[in-house]
Amino acid sequence: MTDPARSHDATSPRPDEDRQAFAEASESLWRITFGPALWALHFAGSYGVAAIWCAKVAAKGQDIAPLRLGFAVVTLAVLAAIGWLGWRSWRQWDYLGDRDYENAGANHEDRHQFLGHAAFLLSIVSFVGVVYTGLPVVFVQACR
Amino acid sequence: MHGGAERDVMAVMPVACMPQTNRQTAAACRRAAGCLAMLALLGACEGRQAVLNPAGQDAAVIARLFLGMLTGAVILWLLVAGLFLYVTVFRVSHMPRRWAESLIVGGGVLFPTFVLAGLLSYSLPLMSSQRTGGDGLVVHVRGEQWWWRVTYETPQGNRAVSANEVRLPAGRRTEFRLTADKVIHSFWIPALGGKTDMIPGRETVMTLEPAETGLFRGQCAEFCGASHALMAFEVETMAPDLFDEWLRHAASDAVPPATEAARRGAGIFAAEGCGACHTVRGTPALGRVGPDLTHVGSRHSIGAALLPVTAADLALWVGRTGHLKPDVEMPQYDHLLPDALLDLGRYLEGLK
Structure with missing residues (x-):
């Protein structure tokens, strides 16, 4: 549990500070979905684009090198985006600041850090997922 | 050659039931289910329809992959079970929280992530090696209910129609163009390579390179109706010159009745x-x-x-x-x- 002396409940916050904290929490609630959403888009996009390219373009004897290059670029961009999200959420969790991995309190700070913690873990899962989705592009050299 | 209908029915059931006579095998199977399971495991290591007894380049790659995966799985299992025994039986004591967390993050997250990435990097390139082009001969196989329509096509454009049997030149890579009549089948010669689905209205392509001459057995590997289990075929891999001679004969007309x-x-x-x-x-x-x-x-x-x-x-x-x-x-x-x-x-x- 968090130290009550640190939580906002112990003091009496002003209403506008409350509103700001709520807006922030709501924003980071959205943000925890970004990592998995990027992973999902990358996954569905990879399969869809590969299927269409192989059926419409490569079937006519075209090389799939542009497809693999495109995949590589998009995959690296998505990994960078997820990495950035992960970094942000790691800062938000602030683990090194207070060595606190239980954020169960019903107060602004715990909510703030908990959402950071969840987003950080989801970013890691999404990062690994995108790497695994991207590996076939490196190794599979033809449509069949 | 083989003994009869019942024997082939047995052949698609556990492989262990193949050798000896039917009655003996049936009696043995009845005696103990455990014995059957063990025989099935052993039987899978030999015979002419065995993945673990490869007679072709592609089957050898798959067998190697399987054995590598199996070895890794056994080692990991022993490690995990050993660790479990160690902390629950041999050294039961309080574990510092930091250790426990390192074990979970290291052994539960990082280790599997890297092992899986390694396995994926090792196995994915095998897929493209399984799809290299053929040396010229193309065998068209159409899955019917429940038999195989086989047409050989040489690079010169000569065609020979056959059925329920595939003959291949050993040491050469042959391309298979597979399709199906009404339902999905799967073309599989375990001793020579992986299986490939045969889909109505589509053509799937695979290649096989047998390494040795011999008689093997193929089997439909996708349930396709009442007689799916009876949809098999003989495979003979031959020396290339014998194969060419056979193919010329296969393209010729029938001999008139002699008796x-x-x-x-x-x-x-x-x-x-x-x-x-x-x-x-x-x-x-x-x-x-x-x-x-x-x-x-x-x-x-x-x-x-x-x-x-x-x-x-x-x-x-x-x-x-x-x-x-x-x-x-x-x-x-x-x-x-x-x-x-x-x-x-x-x-x-x-x-x-």
């Missing part, structure tokens, strides 16, 4: 209208519904690896088709007298 009985059989074949469904090249029989019978007598089996090719077995097949292969499209000619069936069998047997 009096065979001539009577040919008459029955024509009178019963067999030619409406079957082709015997060089005769008026030009049907394309059922298997091409031009050289049926030189095949290793009839009925899609169901029976050996003897006059008696051919007579049995024609007279009791539906008994031998449930739901088969071919009507059984049980109105023919045994002598007539045997004559027909002699004619077909003579179609070398």
